[in-house]
Amino acid sequence: MPLYKRKPFPLAEKPTDLKPNELVFRVRFTNEIFRDYGDYVKQINLYRQRIWMCKLTGKSNLTYEEALVSEKAAGKEAQRFPKELMAPVLRDVQFSMLSLKDLANTIAIKLQGCLSEGSELYGTMNSCVYPCKIVRVLENEKPLYEVAWQDKYDKVRENTLLKEEDLIVKKLPCSKGALKLFIRESTYHSIPWVLHDKLAKDHGIPTHPPEELKGRFSLQDGLVVTNRKRKKSGDRKNDAEVDKDEFLDPKRKNTGREQHKGFTNEEIFENGTSETLPIKYPIDDLLVQPSDSDIQLTERSPLRWDFNVPMHCVGDLLMVWDFCISFGRLLQLSPFSLEDFENAVCHKESNVVLIVESHAALLRLLIKDNGEYFTAIQKKKRKSKITLITWTEYLCDFLEMTGIAELSAHISTIKRGHYGLLDVHVKLAILRELVAQALESDLFKEKLDEDMDKRQALAAARRDEALEEGRKRREEKERLKIQSTGKDAMNGHGNSVDPLNVKKNVDAPKKGSDDSESELEDVTFKNAKKQKINEKDAAEYMDDSPKKSANKDEMEESPEKCKDHQRAAHKMRKNEIKETIENRSKEQRKEYLDREIEKTIIRTNPLGKDRDYNTYWFFRRDARIFVESSDSMRWGYYYTKDELDALLGSLNVKGVRERALKKQLENFYGKISLEIQKRSKEAALRVAMEEAVLRRSTRVRAPPRDNPALAFLKYINKWKEE
Template sequence: MPLFKRKAFPLAELPNDLEPHELVYQVRFTEEIFRGYDEYLNRINLYRQRVWMCKVSGKTNLTYEEALLSEERATEKVHQFPKELMEPALQIIQYSKNSPLLVSVCDVEETLVKLPFSRKFLKSFIRESTYRSAPWVLHDKLAQSYGISKNVPENLRSKVSFKDGLLVCNKRRKNGEEAKHDLENCKRKKVDGSEGDEPVEEPIKYPIDDLLVQPDADDPVFTDRPSPSRDFNVPMECVGDLLMVWDFCSSFGRLLHLWPFSLEDFENAICHKKGNLVLLVEAHSALLRLLIKDNGEYFSAVRERNRKLKITLITWTEFLCDFLEMINIPELCAYVATIKRGHYGLLDAHAKLGIFRELVNHALETNIVREKLDKFVEQRQALGATRREEALEEARKKRKEKERLRAESDVDQVMDLESKGSASENGNHIRQNGDIVKKRNGEIRSSRQDSASEKSGSKQVDAAPKKMARKQKVEVKVPTANGNGKDLSEKEALERSRDDRKEVVGQSSKERRREYYEREIEKRFIRTNSLGKDRNHNRYWWFQRDGRIFVESSDSKQWGYYSSKEELYLLTGSLNCKGERERALKKQLEKFISRICLEIEKRSKDLAQRVALEEAVLRRSSRVRAPPRKNPANAFLEYVNKWKED
């Protein structure tokens, strides 16, 4: 059986009082049976984690099923071990108390030196033949079949004993001095692992599976996760189809020649039963036109009925009935008679969304949509390649700039050293000449020599400031002598300010370029992916054309949504980054949080405007003859398809 944290993992026991006809959940590869779905799901998720170890080969980071397969293959190889060499090999292994597999493998290799067995094979053979290590002890049946003695050697009798038929090590009770010594050197003993049979608990490397995360004292303060709103107009089981159909129509509106509409308008139109709304008629017509253009099965079905291929507000129901008869789904074909009588609006939300769902599924299989998706994939790849090339070019420029600055700094250091060396040589030369003159003249000096010395002294005094000025100009860069009132330090400050402005402009241009690429890639829509999952496998969805975060339960039976910034921040603060799923979900939320907040603000303003208009309609006086303004809540009744084909 696979090992969990290097220990045997017990399987779940069979539920008590299980009825013969009772419906249960069974794990396929372990044949475990669970009554509750949550227990079954938790166990399946644990088995899918890469935390299992193959008991025979020692491979780690496997799923439970991969570990089972690895054990099966390793066991088949072990069974290829020659029977004539089995007894001497097992004799070496029995009660061998060496470091794990090291000496035992070497001893067995010496016995099997002429056979082409790898060390890995021998390790698997030793693991398969024993049930414990240090000392290695053979399985009772295996030892009995090959006549291997089960008597414990004399050097181990005081250290081991048998419990429930298995060999265990005796724990020696320590005296006071030994306990004190162990307390002082506990860290060293934990690292060495030289004493004690209990394994040292290794620190957990996060992230791990969310269900395995336990509360810790070092955890930050998590906020309470808010309960999502569930006030949908359509039945709960229809929310998934509602979102799927609306997202497809909104994302491929240009291809369908269908003017976009909001999710609320679509939901209200689905629930409306007074007549055939233009919004739903145009949506059906756009999808049916796409199927006709594809020249596929639906096109052939329409041609067989000798219909004109132009879909109008009058003939759209005929084309819709042709589609329902073509797919031949009994549940949907039951509504054909009602649609033909012109009472499509009387259908319930479940029926309308079921028809839309089948239309979208067939539209996705058309060559027109597939070619569009392939084109988008190529364009996204080209944009990604261009973005990577620009990033590489920018990195090359930065690297060259660093090399140039490093070379300039090296040249400046060399020039400084040379200038300092020349200045020190000149000073020494002047001092040496002065000493020689003093020695030659002595104490008595002529008037001519005095006058000459005065002239030379004056020349040296005049020359000194010039030399110092040149030196300062090279090293310190003091103000120049042109008298313009500006010094070099001010110029440097101006140049630095210009460089800073260029750097800021460069960073802003990089940010704009990054945003540009993200927008262009998002325009090439391929599919909407969920933001991620939480601890309990609930999915979180965000659609760019709606300001809400939708929550789908793990079984897809329950839906909810968050529609305010406060709920969004509370949701983000409730996620634990130690778990794999919630860590990825939090990362996605933080990535899109600014855009989500903008959509939430926009939606809040629209709702506030709608409420204000409704109140204004209620307060209108009967004496005012001015026509009332249009109520945004009834926008779905006044939908116009501005992209409709002629």
């Protein structure tokens, strides 16, 4: 088990009154079970800190899981220890007062000349050396060894008695590293090293401390513990006067200080003096103590909570909206704002265009996928086209197919044409299930694979740009260095240097480099041309291969060909990107690559978490920063640039989570500020237009002003294919 502060860490006990169907939280690598999510997260975060030590190897600064892996590997190595050497080694280990290094060296020297039963070595007979194995040791004044010869070419098969001087010992049967691992695994106490009780009994080794150690150690519950007398503060000695026997393990002298290092800023008193321990930041946010440097932190603005949907539905609202916006081209659904989507979900009318188009887009995707839903509507002989009138029929077919009781209970209401009267949480639950089914479709997976390949190609192109830029900087640096060397030579620096020769030497590398670069460009152009032709053929083969193949099984029989096609397509896409940005400037190329990478959305990741484990989200096409509570039950958001600046100023970089969150916010600061500025301009323009209408002459009848809350009623799906 990994060590925490050099001591075993007790695992959480399993609840005794668990019900068979009760939902719990389980830690994967320790099998600990928690009912409360907060306790589970606290334990997981403790395991993720680099404060653990491998018990067998002594490696520190590990996470709990890394320490487990290290112990498992070391345990396998320790099990390879020769069995015939276990008993003599364990006898030397039991109650030894040496350090691990000295103990391993002592045993290694002893093993070098160890002549025990089962040892394989060499013996001399008739002035010849043969491999042999010790079968029995006869204890006399000078011990004799009965050996069995192992040379298959030797005709002598019977055992022979040999003296010690007739035996030649092989090299050390195990490494010192393996010996240290075996010692660590076999003991539960160091200095003195004490074997596990069962292991000692199996090899007949005494488990009680010897007479000379009984004053220092005693047995409690079958375990050896150190007898320590606590001294009064007035009787303390200086460090130089402390007896060696008082502290048997010198590492334990600073145990208290090591326990506090990096976690507190309190003063520890030792030998009558006080000392403030330095803290190595960042540390866990909850362990950060207030200090004078925290005065510069600003006060965080209060969150806004004014959602139209119930608080527990905000997560589903954001998830469905983000999916529709991110994969609108696949769904053939033109983008819409989160505010419009929220108002449309809360609207009581049934045939709101935005809601109808959202459902229809998801249902059309499931129909095109030719999956379970396509089979269900085929049985009912539905037409493939979903209209404003028939969309509820397709939705009811979907709810019947899923078989979810909570959703199927509302089929009759939808069939009667009263979809708008459903509760908001029911509407969002239906949309959430539609999105879940869409995520499992083959069409979505193909689109995701395509986006991932495109993103990888763009990232590779950007990486090549960086490498090329670095190469140019190095060449420029070398060129300037050569020029400076030539100038120094022409000015008389150096001994007997001919300026003409220096000039020639300066020009020669440049000429050679130009020639080599031109030749390299010619070769590169030819290779690229050949590669382009091959990739074109590969692309044509990829386009024609599904037509030529009889079924999917034939495609699956040649995975290597599929990988070759994927590599060819990746190279072709990468070359297309390079051709696109070839004639652009450095800034334009960088801007193009960043913009295209941003377009290929794989998933939306959170910005990070604060000290209280609240999660921060930023979505495209919305300028707000959403904040999700640690239990995912409450949501809020920041709306203005002042609130964003206050949030940035309130994050304490001494904590691990808030440091990472601040870094991400700084990376997205320009984008978020631009979205906020864009929204502010639109609002100002809208207000100006309304004021202009009000200033009109009373003789001209002004048209009625539009209500911004009803803007979603004007939604038109411009990406829908008729």
